[in-house]
Amino acid sequence: MKRLTSLVLTLALTLAGMAHGADGFKTGGVILYQTNDVLLTRAPEVKVLAAYTKAIEAACHEYFTKEASPKSPFYVVTAVKPGKVARVWFITPDEKEIARLEPLKKKLEALPAIAVKEGPVVFAIADEATIKSDSQKAENPPIPVEWQKAAAKSPKENLVIPDDLLALVWPDTAEEKAAAKATVDEFVEQILDPLGGKIPRPKAWHYSESHNGPAFMWTISEQDIASGGGYETGVRIQAFFGLKEKTGKTPKEFLQGFLENKQKGNVKVLSTCEEKEQGMFTRTCLEVEEGKYRILYSLFWTTGDDLDAGVVMISGAPKEQWDRYAPIFNRMTNFQLLDMKKIEADAAKEEAAEGKK
Structure with missing residues (x-):
């Protein structure tokens, strides 16, 4: 078999497992074949993926309570493409068992x-005996025999797991190509004037800004709000400078008060995140359901004496559409608020203009 380049092999989810008896099937772990950045773009939320693996586990358990369990190591490899289509392969030391498992394959x-975006998502479910054994500690993820045979016949030398292998064993139909293309979000760089910051913006989305003294606001939304209307899906960034002078509170204290008030309101808190350094800021977040919307509040504050600033980033969409937009919001969280060189250059121009008067 030709040398395969593995993107990643991470045991990312360890399911608690159902209360199965000695017979049947119980998940020992789930192996993801792709890097975190790829999964953030393509995959749904972890809980959605976990629910899907639970459904696969339940189907396997039902089957193996009636049929003989396969020998270890045993993996159920599942690939899902845009358009909600899936295909399953089994890995077992006895290839003859694969034909016996055809009814289970059809059921799975x-x-x-x-729902996945832009490309396939691939994972393998291993039973408990397999996870406990040494066989699953290989450098590369488990590869079905069909994939290995296809790779051996391919003229391409360095095949990337899993995308290149899937292209060999499960080529995209015209419908599948169209489904994948429909989920691709093309981004452009949006400048956050007048501070010169930068943020990735979906190309088809709209940009607007509104500023008042030391308070700045930028809105990037799927709906056009130029005429003064509201939007259903989008991101709004509000930056406040001179907070300590105006409120008597540090930026962190000011934003923590915002979080506390938000959680006391008519919202359902879904999750929070720990404080984390991001550039010159520290970030935390609060995710809630608020009316018909699901909203992620990302809060950023400076900690040094050089800059007294706080930022609130509000990413929201209708609850039933959140899975579609969450990867976009995740990408937009990595934005740059300030371009200090631009600010200094603009200040120098203003001083020069004043000097000529």
């Missing part, structure tokens, strides 16, 4: 698949 492929 008939399960409602998760």
Whole structure:
């Protein structure tokens, strides 16, 4: 078999497992075949992926309570493409068992698949005996025999797991190519004037800004709000400078008060995140359901004496559409608020203009 370049092999989810008896099937772990950045773009939320793996586990358990369990190591490899289509392969030391498992394969492929974007998501479910053994500690993720045979015949030398292998064993149909293309979000760089910051903006989305003294606001939304209307889906960034002078509170204290008030309101808190350094800021977040919307509040504050600033980033969409937009919001969180060189250059121009008067 030709040398395969593995993107990543991480044991990312360890499911608690169902209360199965000695017979049947119980998940020992789930192996993801792709890096975190790829999964953030393509995959739904972890809980959605976990629910799908639970459904696969339940179907396997039902099957193996009636049929003989396969020998270890045993993996159920599942690939899901845009358009909610899935295909399943089995890995077992006895290749003859694969034909016996054909009814299970059909049953698993008939399960409602998760929605993925831009490209396939691939994972393998291993039973407890496999996870406990040494066989699953290989450098590369488990590769089905069909994939290995296809790779051996391919003229391409360095095949990337899993995308290149899937292209060999499960080529995209015209419909699948169209489904994948429809989920691709093209981004452009948006400058946050007048501070010169930068943020990735979906190309088809709209940009507007509104500033008042030391308070700045930028809105990037799917709907056009130029005429003064509201928007359903988008991101709004509000930056406040001179907070300590105006409020008597540090930026962190000011934003923590915002968080506390928000949680006391008519919202359902879904999650929070720990404080984390991001550039010159420290970030935390609060995710809630608020009316018909699901909203992620990302809060940033400076900690030094050089800059007294706080930022609130509000990413929101209708609850039923959150999975579609969450990867976009995740990408937009990595923005730059200030371009100090631009600010200094603008200040120098203003001083020069004043000197000529």
